[in-house]
Amino acid sequence: MGVSFVRTIIVFVLLIVSIRIMGKRQLGELEPLELVVAVLISNLAAQPLQDTGTPLIYGVVPVLTLLACQLVISAVSVRFPRFRRVVSGKPSILIDNGVIVQREMKKCRLSVDELYVELRINGVTDISQVKHAILETDGTLSVLPYSKFSPATPEQLNISAPDNGLPVSVILEGRVMRENMRLLGKDDKWLESQLRKHGVHSPREVYLLSVDGSGNIFYAKKEGMA
Amino acid sequence: MSKEFFAAALLAVLLALSIWNTSEIQKICDGIGSLVNGSADAAAEGDWEESRQLLEKAMKLWKSRQGYTGVVLRHTDIETLTDDFYELTEHIYTKDAPAARAASALVLEHLDSIRKMESLNMSSIF
Numbered sequence: 001m002g003v004s005f006v007r008t009i010i011v012f013v014l015l016i017v018s019i020r021i022m023g024k025r026q027l028g029e030l031e032p033l034e035l036v037v038a039v040l041i042s043n044l045a046a047q048p049l050q051d052t053g054t055p056l057i058y059g060v061v062p063v064l065t066l067l068a069c070q071l072v073i074s075a076v077s078v079r080f081p082r083f084r085r086v087v088s089g090k091p092s093i094l095i096d097n098g099v100i101v102q103r104e105m106k107k108c109r110l111s112v113d114e115l116y117v118e119l120r121i122n123g124v125t126d127i128s129q130v131k132h133a134i135l136e137t138d139g140t141l142s143v144l145p146y147s148k149f150s151p152a153t154p155e156q157l158n159i160s161a162p163d164n165g166l167p168v169s170v171i172l173e174g175r176v177m178r179e180n181m182r183l184l185g186k187d188d189k190w191l192e193s194q195l196r197k198h199g200v201h202s203p204r205e206v207y208l209l210s211v212d213g214s215g216n217i218f219y220a221k222k223e224g225m226a
Numbered sequence: 227m228s229k230e231f232f233a234a235a236l237l238a239v240l241l242a243l244s245i246w247n248t249s250e251i252q253k254i255c256d257g258i259g260s261l262v263n264g265s266a267d268a269a270a271e272g273d274w275e276e277s278r279q280l281l282e283k284a285m286k287l288w289k290s291r292q293g294y295t296g297v298v299l300r301h302t303d304i305e306t307l308t309d310d311f312y313e314l315t316e317h318i319y320t321k322d323a324p325a326a327r328a329a330s331a332l333v334l335e336h337l338d339s340i341r342k343m344e345s346l347n348m349s350s351i352f
Contacts, residue, residue, distance in 0.1 A: 001247040001248075002247055002344065003351055004244075005241065053302050055300065057297055058300075068236040068240070069237070071229060071230055071232075071233030072230060072233050072237065075230035
């Protein structure tokens with residue numbers, strides 16, 4: 001038990017250090033700390049399940065140790081930014097004021113081709129439109145174009161854009177969501193009229209029917225229904 | 227913040243339990259080990275009755291702690307040591323001195339191996 005506890009802490013620290021050295025590109029939208037816990041927990045939990053000769057405590061102690069370490073390190077990271085930088089690293093500015101920072105690209109082991117891929121994922125095809133590109137600590141690239149290439153907002157265009165609010169499902173895969181109907185202040189009569197309007201006789205024929213804050217309705221019929 | 231305090235407390239509890247477990251396993255192994263040693267000494271002196279009684283005490287102690295050892299030790303280790311005990315008992319009953327000596331050494335070796343595996347030192351951790 002004691003050996004499992006100490007071993008878990010050693011492997012945990014070792015993996016965080018390794019992942020930090022590997023760099024942000026390996027992370028896949030997880031912080032180093034989250035990645036380490038995700039990778040370790042599944043394996044640790046599976047071992048005593050597969051081998052009934054291994055006491056369950058050999059899986060329970062490491063999982064609890066990891067959980068506690070993760071929570072403690074997260075809390076310390078929030079309190080001490082410098083510690084957070086040690087555990088998670090800091091964002092890398094790859095394009096600064098339109099200039100590719102080659103030193104940072106090298107440090108992140110990122111080729112220009114790969115930078116282009118990341119930019120395309122962000123909807124940018126012309127690198128000259130990018131003012132700042134920042135590789136975040138979780139490995140994702142934030143792209144900030146020059147203001148002249150940024151999409152215009154309704155406010156800039158001086159037009160009003162209604163806020164439609166959050167759509168709420170009324171029928172989900174044939175089932176009527178009574179609680180949502182109550183929240184929307186709708187009754188069965190309203191539901192029947194909506195079904196009639198869309199040419200269906202029963203909620204079972206509906207895949208999705210949702211209503212947003214402005215009363216706009218989204219309707220999708222179930223496939224294979226006459 | 228209470229979640230974080232809980233996590234820190236959990237770590238402290240796990241550490242305390244680990245240390246307690248290590249000392250408990252040492253205690254069990256030492257207790258059984260001294261009885262098996264005594265039994266081996268008695269057998270060497272030809273006092274088979276004393277040897278049998280001490281061995282039975284050792285086995286009783288081992289079996290009485292199996293609720294605990296079953297939770298913290300690998301089941302293969304428990305089974306191996308139990309088998310070693312039965313083998314030693316057989317040799318004590320048949321008054322076979324050389325075989326009893328060898329079987330005692332095997333039991334003590336396995337006890338030592340369990341003690342080493344559960345103790346917190348460089349060789350058990352790495």
